[in-house]
Amino acid sequence: MKIGVIGSGYVGLVTGICLASLGFKVCIIDSNKSKINKLRKAKVPFFEPRLEDILHTVLKKNKITFSTSMRTMISKSDVIFICVGTPQGRSGKPNLLYINQVKKELSKHIALQKVKRNITIFIKSTVPPKTTKSFQDYFLKKNINNVHFASNPEFLREGSAVHDFFNPDRIIIGSNSPHIKQVAFKIYKKIISKRKIVFTSSQSSEVIKYAANAFLATKISFINEVSRLTEVVNADILEVSNGIGLDKRIGKNFLNAGIGYGGSCFPKDTLALSAEYRSNHIFSPLINAVIKINETQKKELLSKIFSVFTKQELSTKSVLFLGSAFKPYTDDIRDSIGIFILQELSPIIKDIKVYEPIAYKTSMQALKNYKNIHFLKDLKSISYECFHFIVIATEYDTFSNLKISDLKRLKDCMVFDGRNIMSKSLLENNGIKYFGVGR
Numbered sequence: 245m246k247i248g249v250i251g252s253g254y255v256g257l258v259t260g261i262c263l264a265s266l267g268f269k270v271c272i273i274d275s276n277k278s279k280i281n282k283l284r285k286a287k288v289p290f291f292e293p294r295l296e297d298i299l300h301t302v303l304k305k306n307k308i309t310f311s312t313s314m315r316t317m318i319s320k321s322d323v324i325f326i327c328v329g330t331p332q333g334r335s336g337k338p339n340l341l342y343i344n345q346v347k348k349e350l351s352k353h354i355a356l357q358k359v360k361r362n363i364t365i366f367i368k369s370t371v372p373p374k375t376t377k378s379f380q381d382y383f384l385k386k387n388i389n390n391v392h393f394a395s396n397p398e399f400l401r402e403g404s405a406v407h408d409f410f411n412p413d414r415i416i417i418g419s420n421s422p423h424i425k426q427v428a429f430k431i432y433k434k435i436i437s438k439r440k441i442v443f444t445s446s447q448s449s450e451v452i453k454y455a456a457n458a459f460l461a462t463k464i465s466f467i468n469e470v471s472r473l474t475e476v477v478n479a480d481i482l483e484v485s486n487g488i489g490l491d492k493r494i495g496k497n498f499l500n501a502g503i504g505y506g507g508s509c510f511p512k513d514t515l516a517l518s519a520e521y522r523s524n525h526i527f528s529p530l531i532n533a534v535i536k537i538n539e540t541q542k543k544e545l546l547s548k549i550f551s552v553f554t555k556q557e558l559s560t561k562s563v564l565f566l567g568s569a570f571k572p573y574t575d576d577i578r579d580s581i582g583i584f585i586l587q588e589l590s591p592i593i594k595d596i597k598v599y600e601p602i603a604y605k606t607s608m609q610a611l612k613n614y615k616n617i618h619f620l621k622d623l624k625s626i627s628y629e630c631f632h633f634i635v636i637a638t639e640y641d642t643f644s645n646l647k648i649s650d651l652k653r654l655k656d657c658m659v660f661d662g663r664n665i666m667s668k669s670l671l672e673n674n675g676i677k678y679f680g681v682g683r
């Protein structure tokens with residue numbers, strides 16, 4: 245079975261390279277020529293642990309090719325995964341420009357090449373309910389009857405995407421066609437037991453993806469809301485999260501209070517879900533509250549800084565800022581709260597030095613117009629006495645292990661910890677002022 249992948253971003257590249265490592269012949273296409281050129285030279289255009297090593301192996305084994313040509317990819321594929329972006333569009337709706345372009349190009353080339361064999365197309369991009377059905381209808385209207393669509397939403401997490409590909413909790417296939425079931429089993433049987441491949445209608449599958457992300461975002465907004473109470477009643481949100489999370493019905497994951505959720509999925513998918521309710525003339529108070537809480541939460545650390553210093557004082561301060569990626573071990577900074585805070589602080593602070601171990605290039609590019617923000621190569625050679633205070637925006641382990649003796653050298657002896665990764669009591673017992681979230 246030969247596989248085509250459209251889009252060489254986080255989802256497409258992980259899917260294509262990992263499927264090639266399972267022995268399938270894979271052709272990945274992207275409209276971005278420079279990405280394809282890099283991939284041909286065995287370079288992954290973004291940071292994702294383990295991905296480049298597997299790419300080297302599958303290139304050596306001739307299991308993978310890269311192209312910018314839809315025609316070439318179709319001629320080589322029995323199964324195609326659509327993995328193009330569906331970024332946030334107007335009024336929260338997803339922008340379906342790229343996926344609609346793909347729909348048109350696919351139908352044009354399949355008709356031109358007079359393809360007669362069956363082709364199965366899995367939509368991995370996150371799309372509103374009924375998109376898969378509308379794609380199938382579009383092809384049928386053009387009298388293309390040998391192309392079968394299914395929704396196949398992706399649940400990988402950037403930073404552990406390769407692990408997630410090989411160890412999925414479940415695979416959702418939005419189709420009840422016996423032919424597609426066979427194809428799905430053939431592809432996924434190598435990584436998951438049959439009973440964990442769940443078949444649904446395409447609409448249910450599309451809703452599952454939005455609902456799953458919205459549920460996780462809800463857990464985050466919920467614990468952030470609780471953190472506002474723990475702060476005023478002198479409770480500690482870490483103790484509360486632990487106490488709630490030990491209940492197996494609730495679980496510990498996604499119960500860490502902080503500066504809110506960011507990244508390329510949760511913000512846009514919660515907005516898209518809310519927009520989907522509106523388009524169907526229903527209202528979702530819950531999803532809207534989750535979004536609103538997150539909007540407030542991302543300003544949480546800024547409010548704390550402003551409660552300690554006046555704007556005039558801040559204009560004389562130098563800050564050591566730790567982490568700008570939306571989470572550790574990714575260089576994706578789409579909707580990163582760290583970047584948001586840096587943009588807000590820059591006009592009022594004297595200067596900011598940022599240390600970001602993974603996403604430094606993408607962050608530097610995003611902040612190139614902020615002249616008082618500079619990036620550090622490492623933390624080894626820095627003089628802590630040059631800084632007034634520290635802000636932590638990403639939960640890298642290394643940041644939680646900063647030496648007390650170094651922190652004591654900060655001019656204001658102060659840490660603003662947006663991810664609650666430092667020990668409040670240890671810092672306070674050593675005379676360092678600590679500002680966490682909900683503690």
Ligand code: NAD
Binds near residue numbers: 251275345401
């Ligand atoms: P991305 O922006 O990283 O990559 C998309 C790629 O598609 C880009 O390289 C772009 O050049 C390419 N592209 C756009 N139009 C094209 C066309 N007509 N032909 C060929 N290539 C084209 O996106 P991503 O983060 O991989 O996300 C893809 C989809 O998967 C989105 O719908 C997203 O919501 C969903 N998703 C993402 C993640 C994640 O963690 N990134 C997780 C689950 C689901």
